[in-house]
Each structure stands twice: as C-alpha cells, then as structure tokens.
Amino acid sequence: MKVLVINCGSSSLKYQLFNMDTEEALAQGLVERIGLEGARLKHETPSTDKKVIEQPMENHRVALKSVLEALVNETYGALKSLDEIDAVGHRVVHAGEKYSESVVITDDVMDALKECIELAPLHNPPNIMGIEAIQELLPKVTNVGVFDTAFHQTIPKEAYIYPLPYEYYEEYGVRKYGFHGTSHRYVSKRASEMMGKDLKDLKLVTCHLGNGASLAAVKNGKSVATSMGFTPLEGLVMGTRCGDLDPAIVTFIMNKKGLSPLEMDTVMNKKSGVLGISGVSSDFRDIEDAAAEGNERAQLALMAFDLRVKKYIAAYAAVMGGVDGIIFTAGLGENSIDNRQAIMEGLDFLGAKLDIEKNKVRGKETFVNTDDSKVKIMVIPTNEELMIARDTKELV
Numbered sequence: 001m002k003v004l005v006i007n008c009g010s011s012s013l014k015y016q017l018f019n020m021d022t023e024e025a026l027a028q029g030l031v032e033r034i035g036l037e038g039a040r041l042k043h044e045t046p047s048t049d050k051k052v053i054e055q056p057m058e059n060h061r062v063a064l065k066s067v068l069e070a071l072v073n074e075t076y077g078a079l080k081s082l083d084e085i086d087a088v089g090h091r092v093v094h095a096g097e098k099y100s101e102s103v104v105i106t107d108d109v110m111d112a113l114k115e116c117i118e119l120a121p122l123h124n125p126p127n128i129m130g131i132e133a134i135q136e137l138l139p140k141v142t143n144v145g146v147f148d149t150a151f152h153q154t155i156p157k158e159a160y161i162y163p164l165p166y167e168y169y170e171e172y173g174v175r176k177y178g179f180h181g182t183s184h185r186y187v188s189k190r191a192s193e194m195m196g197k198d199l200k201d202l203k204l205v206t207c208h209l210g211n212g213a214s215l216a217a218v219k220n221g222k223s224v225a226t227s228m229g230f231t232p233l234e235g236l237v238m239g240t241r242c243g244d245l246d247p248a249i250v251t252f253i254m255n256k257k258g259l260s261p262l263e264m265d266t267v268m269n270k271k272s273g274v275l276g277i278s279g280v281s282s283d284f285r286d287i288e289d290a291a292a293e294g295n296e297r298a299q300l301a302l303m304a305f306d307l308r309v310k311k312y313i314a315a316y317a318a319v320m321g322g323v324d325g326i327i328f329t330a331g332l333g334e335n336s337i338d339n340r341q342a343i344m345e346g347l348d349f350l351g352a353k354l355d356i357e358k359n360k361v362r363g364k365e366t367f368v369n370t371d372d373s374k375v376k377i378m379v380i381p382t383n384e385e386l387m388i389a390r391d392t393k394e395l396v
C-alpha cells in the first residue's frame, strides 16, 4: 500500500511518499514560495539526487500538480502511475473539540475544519486548500486528516479551562487545545518500544523542542497536560514566541507603545522568545555560537529557555504523580547536547540522571541516562510524516 503524506503551510508544502508494507519512504520533497516569485520544488528519492524544479506556482493546487508530476517522472520519480497512490494523509493543525483521533475526510469533516479557521487563521486555510486540491487532482483517492490538536483532547477539563469568564469557553471555544500532538504521540510510542513496556503502564514527559516548542505529560498513553494552549503561543520560550507571560504585560505594552491588537500579536509571535531576549537570532545554533563567544544576552536567552523546560518537566512529573521517561525530540531536542544538559541539571531529585558522555549524541534514537537513573532519558528523532502515514493506512 502506498500513502502520500502532505503538510501544507501558508507558502510551503512538504510531502513524503511511503510504501506502507515496509514503512519505507519512496520519495520526499518540499515546495517553497507558493504564490510568490521564485517558487521551487525540491524533490528526492533514495536512489536519485535532489532535483530542484523552479517554476511559477500561484497556489497550492498548482504546487501539488507539480509534486504529482515529479512523483511519476521517468528519471527522478518513484511511481509508474498515480493510480499506485492508495490514500493521502493530510496534516491539519486545528480540529477544535470535534476530533480526538484521525478521520477519513468527508464533507462533514471539511465543514468542521472550516469552522476552526477562526481558531487557526494561519494554519487551517492552507491545510484545507491542500485537501481540496487532492480531491480535485486524485478524485478516486481516500483522504485522511491527522490533527495536531487531536492527541491532546484527553486533557482533563481542569487542565484545559482558563480562569476567565466561563462564557468565553462556551461562546468562543477559548480553552487549551495543545499542538504538536502527532509528534508527542509518535515519540511516546517509540519510547515505550525502546523501554520494552506497554504505554498503558508509563508516565512520560515528551519535550518537542524546535523553533516552536511544547511539552506534554503522557500518562498511560494519553496526553494529560501540554504547554501550548488556545494557540501555539503559550508555554515555553520559543524561537520567536514569548510563551507564558503575566497577561497584564500585554495591555501595559500596548498602551506604552500605542500598539494595535494585531501589532501586539506580531510582537509576541514573531519578535519575542530567544530572538527577543538575545537580539541575535531565532535559530538556536546562532544563539549557541554567540553565547560561546561571550554574548551575555545570548547566554541569558538560553538560560531562560532551559529554565522553563526544566520547570515544565518537574510540573508534569507532579501532574502524573511520577515520571518513568523523559524524551527529547525535534531540531533542538534531538541535536543540542548543551541544552539537554542544562535542562536536566538539578532534576536528579526526580530520579532522572543524565549521562554526560552518552548525551554527546545528535539526531539518533538512544538512551542518555546513567545506568543507575530511575528515569529513562531518551533522544528520539520525531517522524510526524510516518505517524500520519500509519494513521492513514489504518483508516483506509
């Protein structure tokens, strides 16, 4: 069975084609600058070099058409015919409160996703465009939606309700939803396999630390707490997002600087986080370099980031009444030796001891705890695409 996985962003589109009999990736690629000048498709297969195709792509439909053409290209493609694609799995950011699992896309599902546009104005429209384009280009294929919010629908009400007038929840759906669910689900499953234990018997803290970053408490296989909220702005210090704040700061700065709600939103989403503190970059590699050269604000940004991750790990151990495993994933979690070390420092009291030597690893699935650590500490590269392909296979 062959499954195509699609992840549409506002001006980009990532894809991966899987042979689900072996879970092997047959092709993958990325379209950038959709609707802009200089649009290009980067496509590769395990047996061919990366192919870059530059051509105007005014919308996601045109971009997907180019992807499908690349997939059946005689020299660098991976399929003889598009009929070989059995199903398409779509990453969709927001499914509100309606879906707690992946679903086959029907008209009702499309209506529900459109209703969620207000909750995810930047993410859901391109996701919806991607689904509509495939429905048009591959009309016989089954489409499956895999939602970032779905895994966190098991969070109990006392954890997802905000202490605001209750009618905001009832009228506008203002509550914690949580994101990165597919990644938290994937790494918690892998962790249980690595530990040789059933997910149902485990208390895990999963740390997805990328440009966007979130933690989840996964108890008995279910998300019971997560750091992102109504939007992906809540929680950790991120590349450009502020995470948790005293909410009074928002109106204070708006008054002082005369900012509109939209301008304040941009400050918190695009100009804050480690970029805001350091003034150097939103990329942790640049900040680590600047910090190593003695830049004090870069050092401060990293310390603020690490401290908040540490706080959430300990808080989630408390939420679950203990912790058996801590997992690091995504760009920074998989690669940054120094940040993992700084985050784990002082968490011995939880029974979690990092092995400094074993921790000297990047992008590899492995244990990094000492032999006498009660808590397993793991680095697990995330694979959201494979998770989406598995869900798609199961539903089809």
Ligand code: ADP
Residues within 6 Å of the ligand: 209, 210, 211, 212, 239, 282, 283, 284, 285, 286, 288, 330, 331, 332, 333, 335, 336, 337, 362
């Ligand atoms: P997203 O998908 O949210 O854009 P990623 O999971 O790709 O994010 O992570 C990107 C982040 O990971 C960047 O800030 C990058 O600096 C960081 N990162 C990647 N490799 C390393 C590394 N070797 N050391 C430190 N940080 C790294």
